Amino acid sequence: MPELPEVETVVRGLKKTIIGKKIINVTVLDHRPLKNITAQKFKKFLQDQQVESVERFGKYIHIIFKSNKCIVSHLRMTGKYVYFPGTKLDEETKKHIRVIFHFSDKTLLLFKDLRIFGTIVTYDKDCLIEEKNKIGVEPLSKEFTAEHLLEQAKNRKLAVKQFLLDQKVVAGLGNIYVCEALFHAKINPEIAANKLTLEQANILIKKIQSVLKLAIKNNGTSVSDFRNVDDKSGTFQNMLKVYQKEGQLCSICKKGTILRIKQGQRSTFYCPVCQIKQI
DNA sequence: CTTAACGCCTGAAGGC
């Protein structure tokens, strides 16, 4: 579930806690998150590596070391990084730990993941540009314009909801923020992407950006169990208007009841009054 | 080229 605001929250947490730290050991409790390397080679790869920076690209987390090495993680549904300054792990903290990074100051970074969808991939720094080019523009950057969005949508007949979930179109949106942004933009989630007007595209971009910014300010959304590296919850769940609100009266128009439909195996939430289909 | 479906996973929740 972590989307751009949650990943940004985690990256900010990691910047505060692990920059400058040196890895002296790695414990791999489950090899499945490691996608391009064996547990043994992963340990060797990270031996004595000192963290130089932590960056977010779309929903990806890059931990870059002072050598030319780097690891890229994706949290998918239930992945999390937890910074643990102590040494004695309590039972709750121990749950679902897949990889433990041991730093020279005896603190730990835990990679936890209940469902093991999350990934860790090793890279040399030079290969990163190529990886970044595989995903679309950052929604909070200047390149994310109505013209860009319409160009991407030109030959796309699928629903605008599904179109916006495509990470090659725009990087970092997931189910929650697409539903919320479409609601604020008053766009029906079922209209075809190539039917978007310039006016709609402009509003959509503004709403995507304002929703993401507000969510980042609130340290993300903690539905299910998202947590920052210090185990604190986000608060944007208190500001959701449609996501998981089916059956409730729309808080904006006070007329529509929030509906839940399936689009490509995923739930979409919207207000049929605010987001009425234009003819 | 685009689009749709499936598999990966586990624990919570719902049905009977």
Add this chain to the structure above:
DNA sequence: TGCCTTCAGGCGTTAA
């Protein structure tokens, strides 16, 4: 109470 089924959903892969 307890067992079985369903659901959550990002993304890579495969097929159409």
